[in-house]
């Protein structure tokens with residue numbers, strides 16, 4: 541694999557994705573063949589935000605490859621609570637390990653970490669921005685169920701504004717051809733512009749609707765998400781959105797017999813308990829695939845050589861990012877890096893327009 545880090549699915553070419561996916565299917569078929577692939581390697585997991593699946597699937601993935609794991613899941617129990625910068629934590633921890641997995645509530649934190657790392661960095665979720673390894677999981681599951689990731693009608697329902705899994709998945713799916721995206725949300729929780737503006741590439745198209753009932757019968761895949769309570773400014777704003785969408789057995793009767801229901805999990809109240817027993821729900825299988833695809837990713841990325849000292853960047857130079865949730869506005873020493881996408885200047889950390 542040519543890429544060194546996985547910060548965004550789009551860091552990867554489609555050929556690299558294809559190779560990774562084939563490897564994940566091989567691992568799933570015969571995991572014992574890979575039990576020594578990472579023997580002697582150490583993975584560090586820095587989880588600044590709660591996680592069950594992502595953290596445990598990364599940890600078990602490394603253990604099943606024969607490697608070991610260090611890290612924290614409660615930053616209050618580390619030097620972060622003493623005020624250590626992200627840059628210092630990354631420099632220290634990557635001095636000890638062969639691969640770094642990071643989850644952080646601030647957008648662009650994984651990109652920032654990779655600037656200062658001696659070893660490959662994997663983004664396990666950066667605030668409401670991206671979650672590329674969930675995308676790998678989702679694409680693997682869609683391929684397994686439908687045999688392809690193009691020409692599908694895919695509904696995404698719930699908190700499209702704050703749901704990083706949806707942002708990552710849609711930005712990946714537009715790289716394949718002729719998908720039709722049905723975006724099901726309230727006007728307050730619409731998809732952010734930086735994702736919306738990409739959805740018509742490669743013959744893809746989208747519609748925005750308000751209810752599940754009006755579109756469920758057309759869908760090949762329904763990707764449900766939870767309302768992201770922790771991203772709301774006030775409990776009142778959350779309360780207005782909570783419980784708006786609910787997938788019930790009645791609504792499932794309107795869906796195609798082979799529609800698949802996916803969910804990155806955890807689910808709260810957006811799927812009725814009885815729907816869990818419908819054979820079209822695939823989220824538990826999806827979560828298991830997450831371990832196999834992460835095994836493939838760790839196996840490939842941890843094969844890279846360690847670099848010596850991380851490069852030196854000019855301190856805090858460049859145009860300010862207007863996004864208050866962007867890491868460049870929190871860790872003040874970071875260089876303010878931008879890139880041009882479709883003729884527009886965007887922040888390298890959080891992708892928002894400058």
Ligand code: NCD
Nearest residue numbers: 593594665705766804805806
């Ligand atoms: C998701 C996340 O953390 O973004 N969970 C996960 O990693 N599977 C989805 C969520 O928290 O709603």
